[in-house]
Amino acid sequence: MNTSPRGHAVWDPGQYHKFGDHRLRPALELFERAMLALGDRVPNEVYDLGCGGGEIARIMADRWPDAHVVGLDSSAEMLVKAEAAGASRVEWLEADVRTWEAKPKADLLYSNAMFQWVDGHPQVFPHMMDQLAPGGVMAVQMPLSFGQTSHRLLRETLEGFGTPDLLKAVSRKWVEEADWYYDLLKPRSSFLDIWEVRYLQVLQGDDPVLEWVKGSALRPVLTAMAKDEADRFLAAYGAALREAYPKRAGGETLFPFHRLFMVVGK
Numbered sequence: 001m002n003t004s005p006r007g008h009a010v011w012d013p014g015q016y017h018k019f020g021d022h023r024l025r026p027a028l029e030l031f032e033r034a035m036l037a038l039g040d041r042v043p044n045e046v047y048d049l050g051c052g053g054g055e056i057a058r059i060m061a062d063r064w065p066d067a068h069v070v071g072l073d074s075s076a077e078m079l080v081k082a083e084a085a086g087a088s089r090v091e092w093l094e095a096d097v098r099t100w101e102a103k104p105k106a107d108l109l110y111s112n113a114m115f116q117w118v119d120g121h122p123q124v125f126p127h128m129m130d131q132l133a134p135g136g137v138m139a140v141q142m143p144l145s146f147g148q149t150s151h152r153l154l155r156e157t158l159e160g161f162g163t164p165d166l167l168k169a170v171s172r173k174w175v176e177e178a179d180w181y182y183d184l185l186k187p188r189s190s191f192l193d194i195w196e197v198r199y200l201q202v203l204q205g206d207d208p209v210l211e212w213v214k215g216s217a218l219r220p221v222l223t224a225m226a227k228d229e230a231d232r233f234l235a236a237y238g239a240a241l242r243e244a245y246p247k248r249a250g251g252e253t254l255f256p257f258h259r260l261f262m263v264v265g266k
């Protein structure tokens with residue numbers, strides 16, 4: 001069993017990948033921008049940090065057949081899923097990005113939807129820049145979930161449940177604003193592109209927003225609760241989400257989702 005560096009979140013690959021298409025789209029958009037930033041440079045050392053099920057690591061191995069491609073993740077469960085997806089020449093590595101060091105230095109550090117789980121951005125991002133070879137590129141995408149209705153309702157519902165520690169953990173803003181990353185990375189970079197996208201995700205089925213959050217932000221919450229408390233919490237949170245994200249006439253649910261992208265050259 002593996003816990004994330006946040007301490008509670010045991011990953012459930014099946015739940016996370018229920019919304020595979022919506023989760024893959026920003027990953028591919030980030031990858032395209034990273035390729036543009038690399039230009040004519042053909043990378044030798046390529047890392048997918050927090051690779052999860054390893055989809056992008058596999059795409060990178062196909063894109064650069066001579067590169068050493070590493071899919072790195074701190075979750076043994078996720079890496080088992082990545083390996084089980086079939087033979088590939090990606091090297092799967094269990095490690096924590098906060099202490100991991102690239103040897104040799106990386107030409108591309110790519111990370112989709114991981115750094116929002118990693119504490120200590122003022123130290124972690126400079127550490128990442130130190131792992132890049134001169135001219136290397138770091139490409140990062142993180143959800144800007146804190147201000148979303150789904151996360152506000154999570155905090156409000158949790159007030160009547162769980163421990164104060166849990167509420168405190170969920171109430172913390174893990175991802176900063178775009179200009180904060182600009183100020184941190186600008187002195188360490190040769191170029192810097194930061195942008196935000198708000199996707200209007202069209203979800204199907206019953207309680208789709210609850211199902212979505214179960215695969216991400218709810219992991220530490222549910223892991224910390226006893227079963228009967230978790231059931232009561234899910235009933236209350238599910239009702240709040242249904243009211244905030246009503247089904248449309250055709251049965252689908254609109255779930256706006258805000259994400260921050262950064263592509264940085266060393």
Ligand SMILES: C[S@@+](CC[C@H](N)C(=O)[O-])C[C@H]1O[C@@H](n2cnc3c(N)ncnc32)[C@H](O)[C@@H]1O
Nearest residue numbers: 050051052073074075078096097112113114117
């Ligand atoms: C939301 S998933 C994203 C997976 C994949 N990149 C994707 O886009 O589908 C976040 C992943 O980051 C991993 N992770 C979280 N903290 C980490 C850390 N400190 N070091 C390495 N991996 C970490 C988790 O285990 C999980 O697989």
